[in-house]
Amino acid sequence: MSGANKHFVLAAGGTGGHLIPAFVLATELDRRGHHVALITDERGANIPGKPDCLPAHILPAGRFGKNPLNWVKGVRAVLQGRKMALRLFESFEPSAVIGFGGYPALPALLASTSAEIPSLVHEQNAVLGRVNRLLAGRVQAIATAYPEINRLKAKHLDKVHLVGNPVRDGVLGLRDEPFPAFTEDGLLRVLVTGGSQGARILSEVVPDGLAMLQPALRSRLQVTQQCRPEDLDAVRERYRNHDIPAELGTYFEDMAARLADAHLFIGRAGASTVAELTAVGRPAVLVPLPIATDDHQTANTREMTKTGGARAIKQTHFTAKELAKQIQAMAQRPETLATAAHAAWNCGRPNAVKDLADLVESAGGADLMDVIRSSETDKGAKMVAATAGIGA
Incomplete structure (x- = not known):
């Protein structure tokens, strides 16, 4: 279902928790004949396990701690990173930008919105992270790893796709x-x-x-x-x-x-x-x-x-x-x-990388894939997979 060769940008914070699923997705997209690039910070660029098909681009990404005095510096760094991401998009021409959480993903996803490039985020944890919460209203889809996600607003439930967390082939x-x-x-x-x-x-x-x-x-x-x-x-x-x-x-x-x-x-x-x-x-x-x-x-x-x-x-x-x-x-x-x-x-979701890659490939089309759409239940913030067999 991959269709024509496409370019995709993956953006992730500099920890293994954010980057491992990005690495697994990059390998799958490369196997399907697509080109991939990574936006991260210096720490992320040096994490072991990055596939050879995934060139890394280091962008500034401000951190926003509890001290408001640091916010000006953080905003300045994010804006600088956004400008650099836009320049990268001009040459790489991505079909979609996929964020995996962490502050280094923020400039790339803000740039994708500005350039009207389809974007989606993947949440590895059972709580929607800060950057993914901030961007939930801007992205076309929110891929989740668990059927129940905390800190996810009800108005964004129609964007949710339960895919699971991609794991390495060896595991x-x-x-x-x-x-x-x-x-x-x-x-x-x-x-x-x-x-x-x-x-x-x-x-x-x-x-x-x-x-x-x-x-x-x-x-x-x-x-x-x-x-x-x-x-x-x-x-x-x-x-x-x-x-x-x-x-x-x-x-x-x-x-x-x-x-x-x-x-x-x-x-x-x-x-x-x-x-x-x-x-x-x-x-x-x-x-x-x-x-x-x-x-x-x-x-x-x-x-x-x-x-x-x-x-x-x-x-x-x-x-x-x-x-x-x-x-x-x-x-x-x-x-x-x-x-x-x-x-x-x-509880395992062995098709996570396949389902996530399918979702990514469909970004920018008429409709995002609906095979793994999650729906709102009586509890509001709880999602259950609508597709028979997922998680079975």
Whole structure:
């Protein structure tokens, strides 16, 4: 359905949460024969994983914190970035501009409105981000990753398309693999990651929590944990004192393989993390990052916890005792953990990149694709997929 070769500009903030889905979409659009370009900031241009088909253009993008004194500087930077984006559009001639959130996406999307170029945004989290909220009235479509989105105005519901969060091929390829065998006397493989922010509490709590499991479970543990460099020695000592075998590292290049082997995940609830867990079907104990903007990580856990695919623990309640209690409940019997894994799998949206690419290709046409249109329900701000089979 791709039709003629087109040019698309992707605009994203400089974090992995914004950029990973942009990278996955760029690869899919390139595969369909289109040309793609990226607008981001310096941090985003240096994030690993950018496909070769996606040249990066660094534009100034002001930040608007709580201090009004910084707003003038921020507005000036956005206007400068908008002017530079317009110059890029003159030469690249995009059919559409796609924003993935973050302040670096703002100048490009403002420029697309000025140049009357179709635009849409993709929201990775279960809370509409600040930039996407600001632009919701200007764009032609809002692609979402969850059926329920906070901070989305009712007047914009008719623009919503539930597509999911695109994940990397290496992870998506695991979706049809069976959940690793977990028996009464087999290993319980636990994967722990904390992301770039707030990983310290995981390093402090998880080893002690695992040590409090009942002996029948504790004796079968095999742990892989990603730690901050400054925490590595202390975490290693904790596991050694508890006599729990653990492989520790600051970064694992083969994260997809680690996820494939894991029976249980413990970590934060960032959008990419939740998307990968549900794509593969891995049960989880999730500890939302409390300083995340608009508490969006707590909202990200909503779908998985409702279905039984995850347990969520607020950081203020995240103690060794509480962690042990939740793990014990999930893994007390092999079938309990397998059921949670299947519940997580059912939350996955494996066609996310295809559906998003279809939506992007249709931008600028007579009508945006309606195959994944979401509709308003009785609760107003809750969206449900109108297409049979999505999320099934």
